Amino acid sequence: MNLKKYLVRALHRLQKGPGYTYKELLVWYCDNTNTHGPKRIIKEGPKKKLIWFFLTLLFASLVFWQWGILINTYLSYNVTSSLSIGFKTMKFPAVTICNANPFKYSEVKPLLKELDRLIEAALERILQPTPGNSSENLSQPLDLELWNQIPLVLIDEHDKDNPVILDIFETNQTAVGNETALGNETIKKYKLAVKLCSHQGSDNCTYRNFSSAAQAVTEWYILQSTSILSKVPLHERIRMGYQAEDMILACLYGAEPCNYKNFTQIYHPDHGNCYIFNWGMDEEALNSSNPGAEFGLKLILDISQQDYIPYLSSAAGARLMLHQQKSFPFLKDQGIYAMAGTETSIGVLVDELERMGYPYSDCTMNGSDVPVKNLYSQYNTSYSIQACLRSCFQNHMVEICGCGHYMFPLPEGVTYCNNQDNPGWAYCYSSLRSSIKQRQICIDSCKETCNDTQYKMTISMADWPSEASEDWIFHILSYERDMSTNVTLDRNGIIKLNIYFQEYNYRTISESAATTIVWLLSSLGGQFGFWMGGSVLCLIEFGEIIIDSLWITIINVIGWCKGLKQRRARARYPDAPPTVSELVEAHTNLGFQHEAVGAVPGARALPPEPGTPPPNYDSLRVQPLDGLGPDSDTE
Amino acid sequence: PRRYSAMKEYLSELDKETKKALETFYGFSEGKSKVRRSVDDWNRTGSDFFQQIPLLKVEDFSRTATDLHSGQKRKIEGSVFHKDSSIVNSGDSNDIIGFQLCDANNSSECALYTFSSGVNAIQEWYKLHYMNIMAQIPLETKEKLSYSADDLLLTCFFDGLSCDKRHFTRFHHPLHGNCYTFNSGENGTILSTSTGGSEYGLQVVLYIDEADYNPFLVTSTGAKIIVHDQNEYPFIEDIGTEIETAAATSIGMHFTRSRKLSKPYSDCTETGADIPVENLYNKSYSLQICLHSCFQKAMVDSCGCAQYAQPLPTGAEYCNYKKNPNWMYCYYRLHEKFVKEQLGCQQICKDACSFKEWALTTSIAQWPSTVSEDWMLRVLSWDKGQKLNKKLNKTDLANLMVFYKDLNERFISENPANTLVILLSNFGGQLGLWMSCSVVCVIEIVEVFLIDSLSIVLRRQWQKAKKWWHGRQRGSSGKAPQASDPERQSHERQGHDNPTCIDEDLPTFTTALRLPLPQDSPLPRTPPPNYSTLRLETAFTEQLPDTLELGQH
DSSP states (O other): OHHHHHHHHHHHHHOOOSOSSHHHHHHHHHHHOSSTTHHHHHHSOHHHHHHHHHHHHHHHHHHHHHHHHHHHHHHTTOEEEEEEEEOOOEEOOEEEEEESSSSOHHHHHHHHHHHHHHHHHHHHHHHOOOHHHHHHHOOSOOOHHHHHHSOEEEEEOSSTTSOEEEESSTTHHHHHHHHHHHOSTTGGGEEEEEEEESSTTOSOEEEEEOSOHHHHHHHHHHHHHHHHHTTSOHHHHHHHSOOHHHHEEEEEETTEEEOGGGEEEEEETTTEEEEEESOOSSSOOOEEOSOSGGGSEEEEEEOOGGGOOTTTOOOBSEEEEEEOTTOOOOHHHHOEEEOTTEEEEEEEEEEEEEOOOTTTSSEESSSTTOSSOOGGGGGTOOOOHHHHHHHHHHHHHHHHHSSBOTTSOOOTTOOBOOTTTOTTHHHHHHHHHTOHHHHHHHHHHOOEESEEEEEEEEEEEEESSOTTTHHHHHHHHHHHHHSSSSOOOOTTTEEEEEEEEEEEEEEEEEEEESOOHHHHHHHHHHHHHHHHOOOHHHHHHHHHHHHHHHHHHHHHHHHHHHHHHHHHHHHHOTTOOOOHHHHHHHHHTTHHHHHHHHHHHHHHHSOOOOOOOOOOOGGGOOOOOOSHHHHHHHO | OBOHHHHHHHHHHHHHHHHHHHHHHHOOOSSSSSOOOOHHHHHHHOOHHHHHSOEEEEOSTTSEEEETTTOOEEEOOSEEEETTHHHHHTTOOTTEEEEEEEOSSOTTOEEEEEESSHHHHHHHHHHHHHHHHHTTSOHHHHHHHBOOHHHHEEEEEETTEEOOGGGEEEEEETTTEEEEEETOOTTSOOOOOOSOSGGGSEEEEEEOOGGGOOTTTOOSOSEEEOOOOTTSOOOHHHHOEEEOTTEEEEEEEEEEEEEOOOTTTSSEESSSTTSSSOOOSSSOOOHHHHHHHHHHHHHHHHHSSBOTTSOOOTTOOBOOTTTOTTHHHHHHHHHHHHHTTOSSHHHHOOEESEEEEEEEEEEEEESSOTTTHHHHHHHHHHHHTOOTTSOOOGGGEEEEEEEESOOOOEEEEOOOSOOHHHHHHHHHHHHHHHHOOOHHHHHHHHIIIIIIHHHHHHHHHHHHHHHHHHHHHHHHOSHHHHHTHHHHHHHHHHHHHSGGGGSSSOOOHHHHHHSOOOOSOSSOOOOOOOOGGGOOHHHHHHSOHHHHHHHHO
16 A cells, blocks of 8 residues: 555656646647647637647648658658769770680581481481482481480471371381372471470470471580580580680780780680680779770681581671670670671770669679579679579579589589480470579579679671782781681681770769658658648657656546545445545535636626636636545645 | 562553663663663553653753653743752752652642652652552552561571461551561560570561562662560651671660650650640550651641551541542642641650660671571571472571560659659748748738738727717617616626637737726726736636627627
8 A cells, every 4th residue: 555655656756747637738738839839729719729720730630741751752762863974084895705606616526426417317308308318328327316315306287286296217207108198388387396305215205396497406406415515524625616816816905916815715605715805804904095996996806607517506707795894794695796707896885874772772782692602603703683593593403403504604513414414404404494483583583783884885887808908918817827828718707896985985874862861851840840830849749748648647547446446445334434535625615616606697686896807826726626636635 | 568579460560661761861771681662662652650740850950851751851840849959059960860740730830859869769759659559459458469477487486485477466567568576465465585695585587588579669678677665656667677688687685764754844745645646556655656647637638638658547548649649749748848847746746755765786697607508598498398499598588686685674764853742841941940930830920910900900890880880879769878878888898808808819908998998887996907817717618709799789
């Protein structure tokens, strides 16, 4: 009991608020707050009071609505971009040059001999459906084991619902029989497809259809040659590719001569040996401080088209790409072709995009927060989304098929797929590649880089060398390369390249946050001030009132509980001593008010005598008191 | 655009005459075996085409010209339009060739169009007649005359999978004949690619039958492609990219999407619905569509028929010489006006607020390479289903690769720099900073200086009126005021010390002075103090002032 009393007293001491009831509190707040508006509610007459009440309510809701908009704007993390265009001394882009054909045919011929003979025989059969002469052409028996791993089949679609599948070599007789019987006009109904089985000889097979035989042959050849070449060690593959001194005949950077030694060799699975100029790995990157072709990079290349692998790549030319220093060149994505027998001029504009990171946009600064292991880091190159997607694919491939694809770098402790060790790899790869789910996983886990640099190229071409200059140019270049007086070069292999900065060489788009916390605070304050003249202090005042009203609630609840207990006690003892509230009633003289009310009609009856109304001091104010306040007072 | 072999029956007359014209002009005859036909023979056959639009050789600036057809010299009247005015100005006017267009109703009004080169003149002249002829052929026939998807496509490969003609939608272009759109989205599904790179894009080999080209209409060989959005109309003659034969063209794309803010930030249109030009194309709005539609509308209005290169408005038909003999003159006049921005099309049409753009990087490689040429052509011939002895020629083929360079999409959008919210908060910030004021404070000012002062004035007037009324009443009936005197006094007193008086605004010292004092009271007393501490709050809230005052009256 003592404790309770102490507690109640403590509560009262704590609650040094401006009143003991909610109304008092509210009136006090309205009177004393610094927010414009509430003061007028209590200070005005009843009509204006109502108007002011609604006005205040309206402004308060307006403030909250505007605050909602502002906070929403802030949380959307908008950015403003600023664009600048001009010319400045910039790092010359890294230039990667490859031959469209990965290996010299003369070097890889022993490896691909069987394959070439197979495809030639197959084509012979497909194109000339007379059984006699095709078999005569085959001097040696074909290596059908290679064929059976991934066979090409003909699909007969005369009957749409029931296509007949014809193997080109094994069911030779039926195929030929059908074709001759149906004649030439329906020959188009046949389609070539690649048969992919999960295991050799198993029934779990799919047929990859192609609308064109040319496409089918190319795809088949790529699958087969991939399998063969993946067994060859890397240094051997590099040796079989094009060497820098054979390919790069002349080089001039600005006024400085350069040669093939200025190029860094890199082995690219698609294109064999590639050579990168100004990669910036070992030495400082070169700067270019002048626009125009005179100050750019000038190259003369030889792609020796005669030495192309006939079935592997049907397009002839050099593949080149401009990219940032220390980034891996993804030639299939961003590379361009340069045609043989022409001079290709490339004007460069560096298009940079500098993005703010999280939370403004979902990008990554250096790829360290991407959950995919970057396999291209073994080249010591920086992160890019292409590298991430390819690494992601290779990781999946290793996980599902048990071996790595030849086109991508290997994770540690894994070997490349080949037909001997992984007979079902082509099936596995093909199903993985067309799987939408796998792609989606990779796209979701890879992020763009925040700083994206693109090289916008203006490409123009002209015939080179001209008819008149052809002779001497070929002569000199042949002499320089091969030290022979015979002309070893021709129009089908020679390419001239000019790469230079344009008049305006950069266009930078950089982002900055459109909404900062300072902006948010000043806008919030502006709104609050505009509608109600309020500030943070007003908010604190409001919070104070809420705390006060909480105290009042607590006190009321305690009082109510006490009252309940006392009532229960009174019920037990009907002749209980006067309760505290009774005492208080006696003390506070409620009768005064009644008398005053009663006195009004009496006063009216009397001659008019303007009397002074009762003083309106706070202490005298008559309050409907509950049991508690005086209770504690009396005690 | 169309197979020349199939078109021959429609164009044979025109071609014959064109060749003759070439012969008489330049002494050029096609083929060694052909015997030069005499001019008499030609004259006898009667050339419709030359009568319609005579080709002329302008001698010099003296406005005399030789009619090619009859060889007569004639004086040119009316205006002369030079297509290449810069060349004319150079003074070398000996070999200027042009044609004359006359108003059919009023033959004295003629316009002569001259070209610096006969090549341009003959092509333009041929095109006019070609349009005339084509306008008379129904659409189905024209579609049949043009290349089919089977003819055009040899191989197709998209995103690692094979595709065929079913993925292509045909649309008929008036000048280019049948065009095919890959992934037009017309059958509901739009294909998407998830990886950049040439293997994952579209790879097609096109068959271009070079031998079947019309020698006068088109002088370059190849294909034209355009990358566009699914609901965008491809203006292939305006922004198409040319594809070379016997080469692999690789087109890397980079996608940019832009969105502008519409009114009031900039003068662009969201859907084109607010532009008073009817969209004749069945595609979403673009500036190009608007300009073409606008011109076509003007053409129908002033010439009575529609120009062949653009779609038909409802209820109009294409111009042809038989029905509208005057159209060519009209067309040229109108076109000139259009170019000089006199038709108002450029003013009416606004650019679209959002647009998609594909930046293309085009590069060319030799294809097929010398070593693969042999098997490639053989296999492709087999694909085509041709007889094996007829091999395809590599100049009939074009390899095309279209792919995304990277999947980074660039989205450029405008945001308003200042919204209403920002404006208000800046306003509030300034008001608060300098004056510590808010809207409430403004309302208070309005309240005090307008409403309250008005009500004070009104109350004074009311009091005056009341006094005047009472005075009149007293004057009319002498006794009545006497009787009501105590009542009135009590009322006045009440009005004085009744809290209702101070409901609107607290009586200040001066207003209190003005209040009428209770004069008839037996003992003049000082009025009760009017401190606000003395206010009876209970009475104040219970008693409505209006009811009280009304009750007294």
